[in-house]
Amino acid sequence: MSKFKNLDCILLVDDDLATNFLHRKVVQNTGIKAHIETANSGQAALDFLCQLNKYQNTGETPRPGIIFLDINMPGMNGWEFLDEYDKLNEAQKAKVIVVMLTTSLNPDDHKRALDNKNVTTFLNKPLRKEALMELADKHFGLAEIEE
Template sequence: MTKPLKTALLIDDCEATNFLHQMVLESSGFVEQIVTKYNGKEAIDYLKTAVDGEYPRPELVFLDINMPVMNGWEFLDQYDLLEDNQKAGVVVVMLTTSFNPADEKHAREIRQISNFQNKPLTEEKLRKVIEDCFPGLLENSITR
């Protein structure tokens, strides 16, 4: 039986958006732990912080584009610079309010981005991400 993902990381500066997305993730049963960071710098700092010699390495990251301090594009540039033991087979989903076709085109050109979605995260959008990137998890999903 396939276990749920250990950790998902939400990177978005909007508290209400993070709350909504956390509820979707929690109700899905796909993720054990959800970590929220409010900009790219907070997220990079989190990924660089080892606990008992282990880095967090979330399996799934939902990343906003437009944020203060460090935006989504800058986060991806900094993520690329992390040591290999600070990153894993992470699936990054660009989750944004941007309807600018240039943003989606740019996102599809970046190898770290597995999926591009418009906010809000819904159960259907999450299922599509899980289906495409973690197909074994669907066997354990809660059907509604």
């Protein structure tokens, strides 16, 4: 098991339950020791970050270090999530890097994501173990490896 500094939680935001399930397995298979939270909409992800609705009074839930965000979702899409995310206070955003994780092949989506100050990088689905480990190492640094 790998423990990264300040990487206590990974938030997967995708409206497709099968994709969230697959990405949860990828995270688990890396051996990263972190809580994995899934949200099936942009609004559910904001609720988690702000500890609203079903997340109210769950203060023991760790803050996410990485948010993997889908672009195309019904209701609040990834772009709308980013607009609302930008309005959050720093405590709600602390230690968070946002990764657009999408099937979009549109070069405009890629440029728009990288032009957003809150987006760290843009990856194509599915999430790969190597990409996750590279992100974790680059942004959080290995704290310890547990056997």
